[in-house]
Amino acid sequence: MDFFAGRFGRCILCDNPLAGEGPTSMSAQQKTRVVGEAVLRKEGRDKLVGRACYVDDIASDGMLFGVTVRSTIPRGLIKAITFDPAVNWNEFTIVTAADVPGENRIQLIIADQPCLAEHEVNHCEEPIVLLAHADRQKARAAVEAVRIEYEPLPAVLGIEESERRETIVWGEDNLLKKFLLEKGDVDGAWAGAARIVEGEYRAGAQEHLYIEPNGVIAEWNEEKGVAVRGSMQCPYYVLKSLKGLMGLPEEKVRVAQTETGGAFGGKEDYPSILACHAALLAKKSGRTVRMIYDRAEDMAATTKRHPARVRHRTALDGDGKLLAMEIDLDIDGGAYATLSSTVLSRATLHSTGPYLCPNIRVRSRAWATNQIPYGAFRGFGAPQAIFAMERHMDEIAAAVGMDPVELRRRNFLHTGDKNATEQLMREPVPMDVILDRALKESDFYAKRERFARENATSDIKRGVGLAAFYHGSGFTGSGEVYLNSLAGIDVTQEGRARVLVSNTEFGQGTNTVLAQVAAEALGIDYNDVTIAVPDTDEVPNSGPTVASRTSMVVGRLIERAGGQLLKMLREEAGLGERYTREEFFAACERHRARHGEVHSESRYEAPPGIHWDDAKYHGEAYGAYSWAVYVAQVAVDTVTYSAEVEEFWAVQEAGRILHPVLAPGQIEGGVAQGIGYSLYEKVLNESGRMVNNQMTNYIIPTAEDIPPIHVSFEELPFAHGGYGAKGIGELPHDGPPPAILNAIRNATGAAVNSVPVLPEDLMEVLAAREATI
Amino acid sequence: MSAQWPAIYFTVNGAKKTVNVPPMKRLLDVLREDLRLTGTKEGCGEGECGSCSVRMNGELVNSCLVPALQAEGAEIETVEGLARNDELHPLQEAFLEHGGAQCGACTPGFLMASAQLLERNPRPDLDAVREALAGNLCRCTGYMRIFESVAAAAARAEEKADAR
Numbered sequence: 035m036d037f038f039a040g041r042f043g044r045c046i047l048c049d050n051p052l053a054g055e056g057p058t059s060m061s062a063q064q065k066t067r068v069v070g071e072a073v074l075r076k077e078g079r080d081k082l083v084g085r086a087c088y089v090d091d092i093a094s095d096g097m098l099f100g101v102t103v104r105s106t107i108p109r110g111l112i113k114a115i116t117f118d119p120a121v122n123w124n125e126f127t128i129v130t131a132a133d134v135p136g137e138n139r140i141q142l143i144i145a146d147q148p149c150l151a152e153h154e155v156n157h158c159e160e161p162i163v164l165l166a167h168a169d170r171q172k173a174r175a176a177v178e179a180v181r182i183e184y185e186p187l188p189a190v191l192g193i194e195e196s197e198r199r200e201t202i203v204w205g206e207d208n209l210l211k212k213f214l215l216e217k218g219d220v221d222g223a224w225a226g227a228a229r230i231v232e233g234e235y236r237a238g239a240q241e242h243l244y245i246e247p248n249g250v251i252a253e254w255n256e257e258k259g260v261a262v263r264g265s266m267q268c269p270y271y272v273l274k275s276l277k278g279l280m281g282l283p284e285e286k287v288r289v290a291q292t293e294t295g296g297a298f299g300g301k302e303d304y305p306s307i308l309a310c311h312a313a314l315l316a317k318k319s320g321r322t323v324r325m326i327y328d329r330a331e332d333m334a335a336t337t338k339r340h341p342a343r344v345r346h347r348t349a350l351d352g353d354g355k356l357l358a359m360e361i362d363l364d365i366d367g368g369a370y371a372t373l374s375s376t377v378l379s380r381a382t383l384h385s386t387g388p389y390l391c392p393n394i395r396v397r398s399r400a401w402a403t404n405q406i407p408y409g410a411f412r413g414f415g416a417p418q419a420i421f422a423m424e425r426h427m428d429e430i431a432a433a434v435g436m437d438p439v440e441l442r443r444r445n446f447l448h449t450g451d452k453n454a455t456e457q458l459m460r461e462p463v464p465m466d467v468i469l470d471r472a473l474k475e476s477d478f479y480a481k482r483e484r485f486a487r488e489n490a491t492s493d494i495k496r497g498v499g500l501a502a503f504y505h506g507s508g509f510t511g512s513g514e515v516y517l518n519s520l521a522g523i524d525v526t527q528e529g530r531a532r533v534l535v536s537n538t539e540f541g542q543g544t545n546t547v548l549a550q551v552a553a554e555a556l557g558i559d560y561n562d563v564t565i566a567v568p569d570t571d572e573v574p575n576s577g578p579t580v581a582s583r584t585s586m587v588v589g590r591l592i593e594r595a596g597g598q599l600l601k602m603l604r605e606e607a608g609l610g611e612r613y614t615r616e617e618f619f620a621a622c623e624r625h626r627a628r629h630g631e632v633h634s635e636s637r638y639e640a641p642p643g644i645h646w647d648d649a650k651y652h653g654e655a656y657g658a659y660s661w662a663v664y665v666a667q668v669a670v671d672t673v674t675y676s677a678e679v680e681e682f683w684a685v686q687e688a689g690r691i692l693h694p695v696l697a698p699g700q701i702e703g704g705v706a707q708g709i710g711y712s713l714y715e716k717v718l719n720e721s722g723r724m725v726n727n728q729m730t731n732y733i734i735p736t737a738e739d740i741p742p743i744h745v746s747f748e749e750l751p752f753a754h755g756g757y758g759a760k761g762i763g764e765l766p767h768d769g770p771p772p773a774i775l776n777a778i779r780n781a782t783g784a785a786v787n788s789v790p791v792l793p794e795d796l797m798e799v800l801a802a803r804e805a806t807i
Numbered sequence: 808m809s810a811q812w813p814a815i816y817f818t819v820n821g822a823k824k825t826v827n828v829p830p831m832k833r834l835l836d837v838l839r840e841d842l843r844l845t846g847t848k849e850g851c852g853e854g855e856c857g858s859c860s861v862r863m864n865g866e867l868v869n870s871c872l873v874p875a876l877q878a879e880g881a882e883i884e885t886v887e888g889l890a891r892n893d894e895l896h897p898l899q900e901a902f903l904e905h906g907g908a909q910c911g912a913c914t915p916g917f918l919m920a921s922a923q924l925l926e927r928n929p930r931p932d933l934d935a936v937r938e939a940l941a942g943n944l945c946r947c948t949g950y951m952r953i954f955e956s957v958a959a960a961a962a963r964a965e966e967k968a969d970a971r
Contacts, residue, residue: 072904074903074904075903075906075908077911078902078903078908079895079903080911081908081911081914082886082895082899082902082903082908082911082914082918083846083886083887083889083890083895083899084844084845084846084847084885084886084887084915085846086911087845088845088848088912090839090845090848090849091839091845093843094840242946243946244910244912244946245848245850245856245858245910245912245913245944245945245946246848246850246910246912293911294910295848295910295911295912295913296909296910296912296946296947297910298946328852329850329851329852329853540910541909541910541911541947542909542947543909695904695905695906695952696906698906698951698952699906699909699947699948699949699951699952702948702949702950702951702952703909703946703947703948703949704949705949706948706949706950707946707949728851728853728855729850729851729853729855729856729944730853730855734944734946736941736942736944737936737937737938737940737941737943737945737950737953737954738937738938738941740949740950740951742951743949743951
């Protein structure tokens with residue numbers, strides 16, 4: 035640790051010739067009072083006493099309950115919609131595509147997804163008719179009384195079918211998006227290779243399973259327009275869709291987040307659809323309409339992680355150094371474009387791992403199918419790509435007879451190197467130090483030796499495996515520039531500083547961390563800072579709460595807004611260099627008396643040296659990277675074929691750690707989801723429908739399944755992040771799948787190349803292996 | 808509209824309650840809709856996730872699986888009954904300090920299951936905590952900090968007992 039601080043502490047802040055470009059934030063090296071302290075979660079008390087108000091907790095008096103009639107086939111033409119005459123439909127509000135006042139589209143990247151299907155359906159569970167009734171039970175029962183007749187069309191249900199293009203279900207060629215990433219001369223590299231290793235890896239869908247299902251409440255007023263409250267990550271995304279659908283100007287659309295019980299990407303894009311549905315019912319009925327999915331509907335109808343197939347072909351020289359990497363990465367995007375292009379981009383950019391390689395070609399494609407559209411999920415394509423890369427590294431090591439740790443060490447990127455998009459690694463690359471620490475903390479080599487000895491005489495085979503990876507923080511490429519985020523701080527008449535952002539709290543700690551940053555920047559107490567409700571009528575658009583960007587990007591905006599507010603108070607309201615809390619708020623009141631408000635805001639500026647070329651897919655893909663090495667210890671029971679993670683080590687560098695309880699909490703939670711993705715969570719799909727859409731048969735890890743998770747951080751403050759922060763939220767989902775499957779490889783000798791791996795999958799691989807021995 | 812149903816009597820957090828609801832209405836809905844005690848959450852509606860855990864006559868139950876009629880005469884405890892006036896229960900304090908709650912949706916259920924555990928086993932070891940909480944699903948924390956919170960609450964309760 036000391037060694038580490040000495041080595042990088044010096045170069046990052048003082049004389050690293052690469053780090054010194056452009057103005058850097060001095061805050062990264064400052065001693066802080068609030069940042070880095072274990073302050074109590076802002077909304078924690080409300081959550082613990084049962085007072086936090088989630089959307090389903092809002093009193094429903096006088097509201098209608100909205101429900102959805104969905105397609106039961108993956109693809110077809112709608113021939114007729116009939117309503118069972120046994121039901122008194124006069125009691126119901128009924129909405130179809132014909133009731134859409136504006137454009138019948140969900141506004142995301144490409145507006146190809148209808149809000150309600152009109153002439154055709156392109157996936158199961160596609161919404162066709164909306165019903166609302168004052169009685170929730172009656173509303174739910176009525177769904178079965180609406181009959182849709184179809185003329186079925188041939189459906190495409192996977193990557194292989196889609197890429198054959200025998201049936202075209204989207205555009206001219208089923209291709210939602212493709213990228214080509216090239217560096218050096220791959221074709222010229224194979225001839226000089228000492229060794230070429232190939233492999234194919236697959237990653238399945240995954241359900242978010244936030245504990246609070248999706249839900250919204252919509253109100254309609256002829257003069258004021260539409261207002262929606264609900265569980266969501268991105269109020270301004272919802273606003274954009276409502277504007278287009280309802281044909282309203284921005285000032286007639288209002289969206290506010292209610293307390294949100296988990297999201298993980300599952301409430302990034304989907305709430306736009308639900309909000310549009312509720313808004314249509316509210317407009318037609320003239321009543322307030324609530325739509326709260328039950329668990330089965332939420333699991334069946336909402337987005338999942340994209341299934342992926344990744345093929346690697348890798349050339350090495352005689353010393354185990356990477357000469358060339360050719361990667362074909364394909365994901366199933368589902369029936370509409372949704373976020374698949376950006377998920378594919380992040381997958382592409384993470385597919386080559388934290389390694390230096392002179393010759394690279396990645397061809398990536400997102401395929402349209404008639405599956406329910408896949409969407410954002412923690413990691414956003416990176417976990418699938420990193421699973422393939424890191425599983426492949428162990429297979430390369432086995433093929434060339436090298437220690438997989440040494441293979442990685444020989445190929446790590448270092449400061450001053452250029453990665454796959456030829457982004458210069460300006461900031462220190464700490465992979466060697468993190469690797470050493472992970473090996474030491476997990477006692478990696480001693481365990482490998484001991485387990486090899488013990489396994490020989492036991493039905494329980496133990497093993498350890500690791501994964502090395504990086505995760506880019508913030509939006510990809512020019513994304514942050516396009517977002518053009520604006521964040522503010524004001525001081526209320528009640529004497530509280532208030533953070534004004536559209537970023538949302540859904541468990542990860544946004545409220546707490548941004549309040550810490552504001553308190554630090556303003557030189558006041560944490561308890562003197564509040565967070566404004568993310569309501570589009572009240573807060574500026576500081577961008578979506580996604581992509582591990584909040585602490586780094588929005589944190590930095592709040593830090594700057596705080597600095598500007600202080601400067602203003604010093605120059606215009608007589609605040610001294612040193613001041614007490616009372617003096618601060620007294621200066622605010624003097625300023626308010628003169629100007630009517632105390633307010634400051636800050637807009638995103640790209641750090642210097644960040645250039646991304648979309649056309650060439652080349653340049654600075656991310657403002658910063660977080661780095662990690664994860665180690666899993668597993669036990670495989672060769673009688674029952676069950677695999678269990680016995681212990682887990684997560685070592686990472688994610689910039690400055692702003693909160694010593696919340697940050698490791700993010701890592702532990704992400705590792706647990708990653709363990710679930712590796713060993714438990716299998717979406718069973720039959721003809722385009724999820725058939726295990728219950729907690730009973732879609733299994734997430736319980737308290738008895740999660741092993742001790744040891745979390746450690748190296749801290750290298752990032753000059754352009756909020757008080758030195760980099761992204762942290764998604765990183766921990768990347769490492770567990772490859773680390774666990776590499777540990778299974780170590781334990782059993784079997785190369786299992788797909789996740790999830792349930793006992794039946796492991797049995798297949800191990801039995802096949804026994805048969806060949 | 809509720810008068811058509813026979814009255815069901817029970818106590819919630821020590822207070823006597825009377826509701827006129829269909830006998831098969833879920834206790835979860837009676838608490839949330841009729842009594843406006845919305846601290847108890849619905850996660851799955853089929854007894855898998857434990858988010859709706861409450862205590863009924865000292866036993867931990869999934870309130871989504873309990874028909875209202877079955878609560879007749881029962882003593883029900885919910886998350887709203889843990890804090891006394893403004894003083895948090897040691898479990899609530901510990902969850903707050905140790906990061907046992909993130910999104911908060913599973914939290915009321917975990918608090919009730921933990922309270923049940925500590926009442927029966929004031930100093931549980933880690934295995935006992937894991938077992939007692941295995942009926943409650945959390946998707947945010949990875950459980951580590953929930954275990955830590957329960958251990959801290961147990962230690963705090965013991966300190967308080969010693970101080971008396």
